[in-house]
Amino acid sequence: DTEVTQTPKHLVMGMTNKKSLKCEQHMGHRAMYWYKQKAKKPPELMFVYSYEKLSINESVPSRFSPECPNSSLLNLHLHALQPEDSALYLCASSQSGTSGFYEQYFGPGTRLTVT
């Protein structure tokens, strides 16, 4: 099973809402990632978890709060977002956080619209 799943597929939220994005993998991978992708742009790294510990935070605003409850699950909690945060949010996982040695597997993404 080489699948990374993400829920929900689509999310529309107001600027005062609190919502969460969920990512799951059952490949035994120990590194998980959140990326933000605007239309027709490349993905931009937001967070990296390695062995359930946050190892990289790319200076992401605090209205995005990641959580890794266990090695198979990765959440992204959203609060007080801005319209410019509307994007496709991609989750990825890899066997470990060792750079590049293990490929990253991407999920299908959650398309977020902030109104």
Added chain:
Amino acid sequence: AQTVTQSQPEMSVQEAETVTLSCTYDTSENNYYLFWYKQPPSRQMILVIRQEAYKQQNATENRFSVNFQKAAKSFSLKISDSQLGDTAMYFCALDGNKLVFGAGTILRVKS
């Protein structure tokens, strides 16, 4: 710092023909990895091919091959016998300490 440059925003190719997508990069890391990812319209990002920088031999995966020129920091992707299903955005990516993507090249395969 790591940078990846894809200078071809869009390309098109006839079915069954060969096309080459260009990519140059820069990094201060000694050990790094290079990738081509494919993202079809409204579909999942998948890995096409991977190259370890310490290996001189160019990677190949079926119809996909790369031309890795380490000194020139160039990493182009050749797609042979193009198929309609190859239509997608192609991202060149570099991982020295984190994965960094180029701007992407939209490839359209025409019948």
